[in-house]
Amino acid sequence: MSGPTRRETLLIAGGALAAAPFAASAQETPRRGGVLTVHFATEQRILNPSLQASTGVYIVGGKIQEPMLDLGADGNPTPCLAESWESTPDGKAITFRLRRGVTWHDGKPFTSADVQFTAMEMWKKILNYGTALQQFLTAVDTPDPHTAVFRYERPMPLGLLLRGLTDLGYVSPKHVYETGDIRQNPANTAPVGTGPFRFVQYERGQHIIAERNANYWRPNMPYLDRVVWRVVTDRAAAAAQMEAGQILFSPYSSLTIADMQRLGRDRRFEATTRGNEGNARTNTLEFNFRRPELADLRVRRAVAHALNIPFFIENFLGPFAKAGTGPIPSVAADYYPEGTPQYGFDRALANRLLDEAGHPRGAGGTRFSVRLHPAPWGEDISLFSTFIQQSLAEVGIRVEIVRLDAAGFLRTVYNDHAFDLATGWHQYRSDPAVSTTVWYRSGSPRGAPWTNQWGWADETIDRIIDDAATEVDPAKRKALYADFVRRAQEELAPWMPIEQIFVSVFNRRVRNAGNNPRWASSSWHDTWLAPA
Amino acid sequence: MRVLLLALRRLGASIPTLLLILAGLFLLLQLAPGDTVDALMAQMGGGDAALAAELRRFYGLDLPVMARLGDYLWRLVRLDLGFSAIYGKPVATVILERLPATLLLMTASLSFAFAAGMALGVLAARRVNRWPDTLISTLGLVFYATPSFWFGLMAIVVFSVHLQWLPAGGFGDVAMGYTGWEAALDIAWHLVLPTLTLGLIFLAIYLRIMRASMLEVLSLDFVRTARAKGLTETRVVARHVLRNALLPMVTLIGLQAGTMLGGSVVVESVFALPGLGRLAYESVVQRDLNTLLGIVFVSALLVIAVNFVVDLLYARLDPRILSGR
Numbered sequence A: 001m002s003g004p005t006r007r008e009t010l011l012i013a014g015g016a017l018a019a020a021p022f023a024a025s026a027q028e029t030p031r032r033g034g035v036l037t038v039h040f041a042t043e044q045r046i047l048n049p050s051l052q053a054s055t056g057v058y059i060v061g062g063k064i065q066e067p068m069l070d071l072g073a074d075g076n077p078t079p080c081l082a083e084s085w086e087s088t089p090d091g092k093a094i095t096f097r098l099r100r101g102v103t104w105h106d107g108k109p110f111t112s113a114d115v116q117f118t119a120m121e122m123w124k125k126i127l128n129y130g131t132a133l134q135q136f137l138t139a140v141d142t143p144d145p146h147t148a149v150f151r152y153e154r155p156m157p158l159g160l161l162l163r164g165l166t167d168l169g170y171v172s173p174k175h176v177y178e179t180g181d182i183r184q185n186p187a188n189t190a191p192v193g194t195g196p197f198r199f200v201q202y203e204r205g206q207h208i209i210a211e212r213n214a215n216y217w218r219p220n221m222p223y224l225d226r227v228v229w230r231v232v233t234d235r236a237a238a239a240a241q242m243e244a245g246q247i248l249f250s251p252y253s254s255l256t257i258a259d260m261q262r263l264g265r266d267r268r269f270e271a272t273t274r275g276n277e278g279n280a281r282t283n284t285l286e287f288n289f290r291r292p293e294l295a296d297l298r299v300r301r302a303v304a305h306a307l308n309i310p311f312f313i314e315n316f317l318g319p320f321a322k323a324g325t326g327p328i329p330s331v332a333a334d335y336y337p338e339g340t341p342q343y344g345f346d347r348a349l350a351n352r353l354l355d356e357a358g359h360p361r362g363a364g365g366t367r368f369s370v371r372l373h374p375a376p377w378g379e380d381i382s383l384f385s386t387f388i389q390q391s392l393a394e395v396g397i398r399v400e401i402v403r404l405d406a407a408g409f410l411r412t413v414y415n416d417h418a419f420d421l422a423t424g425w426h427q428y429r430s431d432p433a434v435s436t437t438v439w440y441r442s443g444s445p446r447g448a449p450w451t452n453q454w455g456w457a458d459e460t461i462d463r464i465i466d467d468a469a470t471e472v473d474p475a476k477r478k479a480l481y482a483d484f485v486r487r488a489q490e491e492l493a494p495w496m497p498i499e500q501i502f503v504s505v506f507n508r509r510v511r512n513a514g515n516n517p518r519w520a521s522s523s524w525h526d527t528w529l530a531p532a
Numbered sequence B: 001m002r003v004l005l006l007a008l009r010r011l012g013a014s015i016p017t018l019l020l021i022l023a024g025l026f027l028l029l030q031l032a033p034g035d036t037v038d039a040l041m042a043q044m045g046g047g048d049a050a051l052a053a054e055l056r057r058f059y060g061l062d063l064p065v066m067a068r069l070g071d072y073l074w075r076l077v078r079l080d081l082g083f084s085a086i087y088g089k090p091v092a093t094v095i096l097e098r099l100p101a102t103l104l105l106m107t108a109s110l111s112f113a114f115a116a117g118m119a120l121g122v123l124a125a126r127r128v129n130r131w132p133d134t135l136i137s138t139l140g141l142v143f144y145a146t147p148s149f150w151f152g153l154m155a156i157v158v159f160s161v162h163l164q165w166l167p168a169g170g171f172g173d174v175a176m177g178y179t180g181w182e183a184a185l186d187i188a189w190h191l192v193l194p195t196l197t198l199g200l201i202f203l204a205i206y207l208r209i210m211r212a213s214m215l216e217v218l219s220l221d222f223v224r225t226a227r228a229k230g231l232t233e234t235r236v237v238a239r240h241v242l243r244n245a246l247l248p249m250v251t252l253i254g255l256q257a258g259t260m261l262g263g264s265v266v267v268e269s270v271f272a273l274p275g276l277g278r279l280a281y282e283s284v285v286q287r288d289l290n291t292l293l294g295i296v297f298v299s300a301l302l303v304i305a306v307n308f309v310v311d312l313l314y315a316r317l318d319p320r321i322l323s324g325r
Helices: A007-024 A057-063 A112-123 A157-166 A235-243 A258-263 A295-305 A309-320 A347-355 A379-394 A404-413 A459-469 A473-489 B001-030 B036-044 B048-056 B065-078 B091-126 B133-143 B146-161 B180-218 B222-228 B233-270 B276-285 B289-317
Strands: A034-038 A067-070 A077-079 A082-087 A093-098 A137-144 A145-151 A197-203 A207-212 A225-232 A269-272 A282-286 A321-323 A368-374 A398-402 A421-424 A423-429 A492-501 A503-506
Touching: A007 A225, A007 B276, A034 A057, A034 A235, A057 A197, A057 A207, A057 A225, A077 A082, A077 A157, A093 A112, A112 A137, A112 A145, A137 B001, A145 B222, A157 A473, A157 A503, A235 A258, A235 B146, A235 B233, A258 A269, A258 A309, A269 A492, A282 A295, A282 A379, A295 A347, A295 A379, A295 A492, A309 A321, A309 A379, A309 A492, A368 A379, A368 A404, A379 A398, A379 A492, A404 B036, B001 B065, B001 B289, B036 B048, B065 B289, B091 B133, B091 B180, B091 B233, B091 B276, B091 B289, B133 B180, B146 B180, B180 B233, B222 B233, B233 B276, B233 B289, B276 B289
Parallel strands: A034 A225, A368 A398, A368 A421
Antiparallel strands: A067 A077, A082 A093, A093 A145, A137 A145, A197 A207, A207 A225, A269 A503, A282 A421, A282 A423, A282 A492, A321 A492
């Protein structure tokens, strides 16, 4: 995929200019054909999204396999493999009617047996976050090949399940997986699905190729002939490949902040958070309560008041971030609560709180010292850790930054608890019960990453979380989650002061890009390429 | 026969070193916090503790360190490099897939650095302290002082983004589906920039060594004799000086073959090439011990092989070395 030469570009531009009046008056009609090249930043061990819930898997597997439901342009769940659904009033049985006439890439028909097998053997047992979501799933009944009834031991809120099944509801073929160890199945890296693209090849360290599925159930789709994911680990090199036209789409903030802003100003490209609204994250500041100083609420509040978050965002993160207000980000319109306690920048108040807590300034103006572990994913975390270090020095807390790689960070913070402060990301996944409340609920086993490992247990918040998880009335659930955020903001066990949405960088040739809130993860059945 | 014997002796002497390196590396990696399941969790974006425990059993991480080390060494004796945690394939297969790209890049850039370094070194020595010498030496210094990732990125910006002459990265053009000669040409085309980037730094070293060595040999008695015989200057340089001046260059090749394998991590990342350097880096980050140890093993074998060839070359260039023994 070398880009057009300069002369070609000029000719094409000339042609486009001549044709412009016509193109402007007519509604753009999708064009068949073309190869979409996508930046693939981290090599994956598996590509099957029924077994691993992560953006690195969705970006590939989400085009090959399909979930029960998808998110529509309005942000609400829409049918995909499931056409309709209903819940019994007690929330213990949820019935899905499945789409007819869908076939797997190997030609076998898609039936309720596939849903049953995937739900019981993969979502409930292996899929990360799926195991928590489906913890109380007891059985999936299949009265006929196109009906699946999910039976739960405790009430399952329909809203939670529907939103959960967009990311955690990818279906795998039973006939491929039913024999042998699921974890070692060759289809894990050569997925078989019902999606618009059929897996062709995964050449480690180089590329993944998928081609158009001619038998796709949506008529006349997809438009693209092929999708090629190019493995490029160096961020600066990936930006250069975008400029050279070798890559047309870079998902999930995989370029440097500077390059995203630079390409965003270039009219050949678009750098936008559109199409990632379903994938919000917050920057965290995690406190270890085993340090007596940090177990004191006054100290945690002082830390929050000592950080000038708007200043940091404006000067380091640019337009792709905004001040956070708690664990539920503002894009999650169904649950986002207004009027929760906030901590503005106030250095004098921070100093006063630290004095009150009994930590007077000692030699050199230092009150006490802490270690800060920044997570190694993302340039913003690294910048934020330095900002924390400098801001806290102003109020007399000396911070030593300890940088580790991914495995080292997870082990040290969430298993060995050998940290004082840590900073990283919390990913919000469609519903607070999926991956948000675990940051606050006590009793999480040691070593489970991104869960409450702070040595902090709060009965109030535990009760709210448990009630909300099984509340089937949407209005009551929303009220409970407002209480949850309020309590989280009062206690600041972890504090979530910055809200971000992943940034996609598109070449403008890519059309229908970002037309739903989880577009980078979705199937791209209606994506097409304008001529170069 | 004699060569074979020499080879065997060399190999025999290297085995204890190899074992020490592998065992040392194994233990060293135990000191790094976190294991491959932690790395996998990071990639997955979370999972519960029961899942992690099950995965540790799956990867055999629940056994004591010494048991795992013993197990590894025992497998190595049977020439079994084990199974890669990140790739889910035998390590030997994973490495074999990556070896061609690394070897191609390494041979191409070493040859380029050697040939150009030799030519420029001779040129500089013959015009010593005049402008060609100053120019060549300054350029050499610039190449040597510039970090390779910067060179690589600048080369991409100039030749791929602005001029659009060469591809910005990758090992061949996947979208075109070339075969045969077309594929070979395509790969060569993709390797131009990485080869130059990796080669330039080594070129600087070769050039300086060649220049110094030429100057030294030029001042020896037998050169004066050759000149006194009435030989032309070109003949003196080609037949008498060059051969003697080449010895330190050949030594350097042997030394740098190892460095080249490691040094290509940066170039491979910048140009998105599927080589051993990136594989090694990835294995460290992912704590994939088997793959990492496998790479060390293969690299060590490569270095031993190259040094053996260098020894043979010595004998060819300077017959005194063999007869002296």
